[in-house]
Amino acid sequence: MLAPEVETRPSAEQHARDDASYRAQLGYLFDRSVFYREKLGAAGFPSADSAGGLAEIAELPLTEKRELRLTCTADDPIGSHLCAAPSEIVRIYSTSGTTGTPSYIPLTTEDLDNWVTASARSYAASGIAAGQRIVSTYNAGPFVAGAALAAFDRIGLCHIPVGTGNTERLLMAIELLRPEAAVLTPSYAAYLVEAAAERDVDLRGSSVQRVLVAGEPGGGEPAFRAQLEHGWGARVTEAMGVGDIGVSLWGECEEQQGMHLGARGFVHVELIDPETGAALELLDGATGELVLTHLRHRAAPLLRFRTRDHVELWTSPCRCGRTTPRVRCLGRTDDMLILRGVNVFPSAVREVVNAFAPDVSGHILVKPRAPGVKQEPPLPVAVELARDAAPDAALAEAISQRLRGALLFQARVELVPFGSLHRSEYKAKLVER
Numbered sequence: 495m496l497a498p499e500v501e502t503r504p505s506a507e508q509h510a511r512d513d514a515s516y517r518a519q520l521g522y523l524f525d526r527s528v529f530y531r532e533k534l535g536a537a538g539f540p541s542a543d544s545a546g547g548l549a550e551i552a553e554l555p556l557t558e559k560r561e562l563r564l565t566c567t568a569d570d571p572i573g574s575h576l577c578a579a580p581s582e583i584v585r586i587y588s589t590s591g592t593t594g595t596p597s598y599i600p601l602t603t604e605d606l607d608n609w610v611t612a613s614a615r616s617y618a619a620s621g622i623a624a625g626q627r628i629v630s631t632y633n634a635g636p637f638v639a640g641a642a643l644a645a646f647d648r649i650g651l652c653h654i655p656v657g658t659g660n661t662e663r664l665l666m667a668i669e670l671l672r673p674e675a676a677v678l679t680p681s682y683a684a685y686l687v688e689a690a691a692e693r694d695v696d697l698r699g700s701s702v703q704r705v706l707v708a709g710e711p712g713g714g715e716p717a718f719r720a721q722l723e724h725g726w727g728a729r730v731t732e733a734m735g736v737g738d739i740g741v742s743l744w745g746e747c748e749e750q751q752g753m754h755l756g757a758r759g760f761v762h763v764e765l766i767d768p769e770t771g772a773a774l775e776l777l778d779g780a781t782g783e784l785v786l787t788h789l790r791h792r793a794a795p796l797l798r799f800r801t802r803d804h805v806e807l808w809t810s811p812c813r814c815g816r817t818t819p820r821v822r823c824l825g826r827t828d829d830m831l832i833l834r835g836v837n838v839f840p841s842a843v844r845e846v847v848n849a850f851a852p853d854v855s856g857h858i859l860v861k862p863r864a865p866g867v868k869q870e871p872p873l874p875v876a877v878e879l880a881r882d883a884a885p886d887a888a889l890a891e892a893i894s895q896r897l898r899g900a901l902l903f904q905a906r907v908e909l910v911p912f913g914s915l916h917r918s919e920y921k922a923k924l925v926e927r
């Protein structure tokens with residue numbers, strides 16, 4: 495544990511500290527943030543005092559990403575939530591958004607240091623420790639993942655960056671430099687299991703004992719994780735960040751019971767009902783959309799930011815001794831489909847299908863018939879067969895039945911030959927749009 499005093503602190507004590515940080519952060523927003531002064535004023539909160547403390551936070555309005563974007567102009571490309579002077583900004587990341595202009599994420603020296611501190615705690619939770627070697631596969635470039643790489647230095651690891659999309663170079667680095675850990679997206683981790691088999695490389699027998707996955711949901715789903723652990727002969731844990739809030743805010747420990755909040759003290763966590771926006775109680779097993787608030791951020795702090803991540807959350811202490819809340823990401827709102835009132839996440843479909851290994855390869859593609867979120871059943875799902883497996887109507891029927899039983903929607907399963915669905919060396923595309 496990198497910061498045992500913080501990570502094992504009783505929750506009530508942490509809450510009192512966070513409440514003090516939050517009140518100071520609100521004061522800072524009213525002083526410096528044009529965006530929040532206007533937004534909170536319009537909602538009936540003319541001052542920091544009128545907004546109260548953490549106990550009253552759910553009375554304040556939520557912040558959507560598009561609201562921030564709407565305030566961006568040529569003169570103000572970051573947006574009106576920028577609080578720091580240009581001389582205080584030491585780094586400007588961009589989001590990897592696929593549409594239009596990127597949105598910019600500025601950081602002060604202190605913000606960047608806090609990001610690295612939180613990220614280091616999250617990654618260290620996996621059990622990697624100073625003196626070990628880690629090979630990374632992120633082409634961080636302009637993206638916030640760059641700050642996660644600094645976390646490896648902070649932990650004291652020997653970091654071997656090889657970048658994305660060069661499988662030969664990665665397999666060679668593993669063979670020659672013998673790292674104890676590898677960090678990559680779960681899709682790329684799955685791709686490498688197949689790539690190694692095709693090249694007669696013994697990944698299971700390699701030096702890698704820990705595979706740290708991040709960047710997309712899936713690494714915490716039991717069947718998918720089992721497949722990765724079998725292929726790598728290694729323990730798989732996951733980490734998760736939210737670009738606008740912080741990099742690798744969450745990281746899973748060796749108990750594999752969800753990702754711990756590494757950003758404790760820097761970020762306040764809420765869950766809401768994504769339909770109504772109503773705050774939900776943080777009980778063990780609660781599910782909802784993750785809403786995050788900066789507690790000590792300077793450059794462009796956010797209040798009640800909707801992350802679009804649907805998570806399951808636990809607040810009971812973990813066997814590892816940490817008292818921080820834990821989450822597992824169920825999927826992104828953006829990927830969610832609704833069939834007759836039932837929310838369906840493509841990563842959850844993949845998880846159900848994966849239970850049919852070794853008959854299936856683990857690759858799926860959901861093919862909505864209509865644009866938009868609402869779909870009429872049956873929902874077409876292409877399921878790739880394992881290498882050398884023949885199509886079998888009984889298998890397709892069994893998968894459909896299991897999907898109906900587990901996820902409560904009617905699917906039309908189409909079995910497709912091995913190798914026919916796209917493999918990703920970065921993030922998997924599970925929905926055809």
Ligand SMILES: [Zn+2]
Nearest residue numbers: 747749812814
């Ligand atoms: Zn734990």
